Amino acid sequence: MIESLLIANRGEIARRIIRTARRLGIRTIAVYSDADATMLFVREADEAVRIGPAPVRDSYLRQDRILEAARQTGAQAIHPGYGFLSENAEFAEAVIAAGLIWVGAPPAAIRAMGLKDAAKQRMIDANVPVTPGYLGENQGPALLQREADAIGYPVLIKAVAGGGGKGMRKVDTASDFLAALESCRREAASSFGDDRVLIEKYILSPRHIEVQVFGDTFGNVVHLFERDCSLQRRHQKVIEEAPAPGMDAATRKAVCDAAIKAAKAVDYVGAGTVEFIADASEGLRADRIWFMEMNTRLQVEHPVTEAITGQDLVEWQIRVASGQPLPQRQDEISINGWAMEARLYAENPSNGFLPSTGPLDHLYLPPCVRIDSGVEQGDEVTAHYDPMIAKLISHASSRRQAASTLAHAMAGVEIWPVRTNAAFLARTLKHTDFLAGAVDTGFIARHLADLVPSADPDEPVLQAAAAALLPSEAQEPWTALTGFRLNAETYRLMSVEVNGLPHLVSLDHSRRRGGNGPGDVVFIDGEAWSFGLPRADHAVSGHNLTDGAVIAPMPGTVIAVSVGKGDRVVRAQPLVVIEAMKMEQTLSAPFDGTVTELKVVSGSQVTEGSLLVRIEGDE
Template identity: 60%
Template sequence: MIQSLLIANRGEIACRIIRTARAMGVRTVAVYSDADAQALHVRMADQAIHIGPSQAAESYLKGDVIIAAAKESGAEAIHPGYGFLSENAGFAQSVADAGLIWVGPQPDSIRAMGLKDAAKALMAEAGVPVTPGYYGSNQDPDFLAREADSIGYPVLIKAVAGGGGKGMRKVDDPADFADALTSCRREATASFGNDVVLIEKWIESPRHIEVQIFGDTHGQVVHLFERDCSLQRRHQKVIEEAPAPGMDELTREAICMAAVRAGQAVNYVGAGTVEFIADGSEGLKADRVWFMEMNTRLQVEHPVTEEITGVDLVEWQLRVASGEPLPLAQQELSISGHAMEARLYAEDPASGFLPSTGRLEVCRFPQNAVRVETGVEEGAQISPFYDPMIAKLVTHGPTRKEAIATMQEGLDGLAVWPVRTNAGFLHAALGHTVFADGAMTTGFLEAHQDELVHTGEPDKAMLNDAARAISRYWNSGSLEKLAGFRLNRPVRRMVTFDVEGVEYEADANLPPTPGSHVISLRERGVLVTRHGRTMAALLKRGESAGGAAASNGAILAPMPGNIVSVLVAQGDRVSEGQKLLTLEAMKMEHTLVAPFDGIVAELEARQGAQVQVETMLARIELEEQ
């Protein structure tokens, strides 16, 4: 068995690996960048080594530096986690060449599945059904446009080296194909260093079903059943569950054995996920499921598989990497109950899901039966350098309905501030009738976004709970006033406070709202949480934050990031909604547009420049000015 392990990753997955390694008696070594010097994974590990600046390209993506850190620490093995270098065959080979153990599949397996076009050809040979599309080497834009025409719109442009929703664009109209291709290639180059794409037919009622497989060095490959990852936004998974709703035994057998054949075709060793797209228009059927890609690593959503099988997948990884056979045979694996995972992101749904950064002054995770996988704690800093996920919340129950109910109860007790999160969005999605019925597709969140995102006035019940709490905590005459006084009736106590720069007045005498939780911010006010939403009621009016476009036509950076394209010049005439420039932050592109018809009076944005939040990038003036 491996005795010492370096984890070439950060955040929640590093913490997750450390917990299992510690339980197995394995010494752990963490690596960290400047931004992560005080991170939780650094403090949890037995040893920690600094590997470079905050930018991932200068730290977590520097394979030679990580191998040097392993040598310096005396680690026997390297676990890559997911993301970063986890699917880099060259890095895996370098680890082996350095005499270290790579906790993952063989480099040849990674190469075989690393490029989506080659992987699909290999799967077709192995008898695994693949999605209709173009997977060839001709990358001429006009040729690709003709291929898209022949496939039939809508189509999906996908980077062959892509993953995590990066380098993917759905195109509904031929007129949009060229722009989508350019944007997709640019994002693919930035994320993966490879701008080659493939074109696939877009399935109109798609369900994203994936199968967890595991192989060992003794020739065994098993599956640990399927997961449903259909709840996605911009191709990024948001809520995952296992088993898949509506999956019958015949279809399960077909899809899971196809995944095993995929693993056998590349002599797979370790944890891997075979991803399929299913046409859910008539329910899940064995002949309407197609191979999409294989992820040659542990997946973010692996805890739901652990919950329904009782297996610790990280422990299996370490045992297999040590040369041991798989702990269980296929016939010994079974499904127990239902599990759900919700990804808690540092983002603001009410502002178009823009990433939110800053210090977690308040970070209270659920106290009920929710498994919390996180790499942060109260007081930690959410930086713009890495993925914006704060935590994964995982529940398990005898039935799907009970797993959902436990998750919603957990979200009720969650409080994060002042960093914004998608907790309210998650709560609303879990409570939607389409999701409750298990009838969702990958387009569910986009189609119902207006219903799921709270953008109006604060909840009246939350305002009253805030007033009641403020009155109870401070009991100061300056905070309340008499109103509506009448003989023989109770006095109403009205309390005034500030929410998001707006002054509100609420009744402090009303009873507390079921499901609401209140947290004191000491002399500043209180936090009220309900249905996943967090509202700060402050005693002193705060300054309102700037937006992407001010009323005077100023275009402000909504977050720290990198300018990847500038589409206008100073003096250009622009129309309302016209694209002005593209900002990349937290691995995603965000397009800023003109707020009204006018002229580009000022243009400060420069391609390649790094900008901070609320930096003035451009200013649009009405033409008559």
């Protein structure tokens, strides 16, 4: 068994590995950037080594510094977690060349599955069904356009070296293809250093089905059944579950057998996930499920598989890397109940799901479910890393009960002042179509109006805010001057300011609900609302018409500027592209006019609310 383990990752996955390693009696070493010096995973490890400043290119992606940390601490093995260097074949080879144990897939398997076009050809050779598309070497825009035209729209442009939803664009019409190709290539080059793409037929009713596989050094390969990861937004998974709803025994056998073939085709060792796309227009059918790609690492959503199988996949990883055979045979692995995982992000659904950064002055996560988190109250969400705060995982005897438990947990989340998607997740988990299993990758976009909390407070929010503002003695009917009468409801007219806008509330004590947060915040159903007494300059609510100022909606880096001072622009013309937390945001002209101010250039670092461009209208 491995005796000392360095974890080349951060946050909740680092904590997850530390907990399992400690249970196995293994010494753990954390590496950290300046931004993470006080984080939980650093404090929980037996030893910790600084590897650089906050940007990932200067810390968590510095192979030399991670290897030096392993040498300094006498680490015997390196676990890469997921993300960062977890699927970097060169790093895996460097770890092995340094005489260390690599707790991950063999470098050859990472390479074989790392490039999507080559991986698909290998799957074709292994008799694994793949999605129709173009996998050729010719990357000329004109040829790619012709191939897309021949496949038939809609099509999906995907970065050859992509992953995590990056470098991916859906194209609905031929006229949109070249612009989408340029954007996809720019993102792919930035994220992976490789701007090559492939073209796939876009499935109109797609379900994202993936199979957890595991191999050892003795040639054994097993699956731990499937997960459904169809609930996505911008190709990023939001809610995952296991098993997949609507999966019958015959289809499950077909897709799991295909996953085993895929793993054996590359002599796979360790934890891996084989991802499939299913056409769910007629339900899940074995002949309508195709291979997409293989992730040669542990997945973010692995806890749902652990829940239904009762296995610790990190322990399996460590045991296999130590040279032991798989802990269980295929016939010993079974499904028990249903599990769901929701990703709690620091983002504002009411503002286009833009990332929200800042201190976690107040943080409460209901303990009724499993919580995998890398932060605690007092920590800060920065623009340097993925904005996931926690994963909440429920496990129950039925799908409906798992959804109900997780929805209840999400409704009880309290976080401030950082904004989160907790209310959005709670609404999704309670949606009628979701509970009926009518899910596909377009579910969120299709039901967005129902799922995104309103930016305006509803009556329960106003009631809770007004009640919280009342002095305690004013809430007593014996002392309050509110026209108290026996056998009649008591009302009080109040002015309150919620999220910066004033409202007139007829306070009904019988309708009060919700929990007050720190000071001037009320939490209801996973949503946070700030409140206070109206200021004199806020006599009316509403929003002013734009004055032509184009403001940064989030902190980040300017990666493209397409106009200059004095240029003529038209309404909706792209002006500036900002990137932060793995997300690109294109900002456009609010109306026809002329650029009178240009405050940024490509490469500029901007803060939320800063002026980027100002447009003077024609009128």
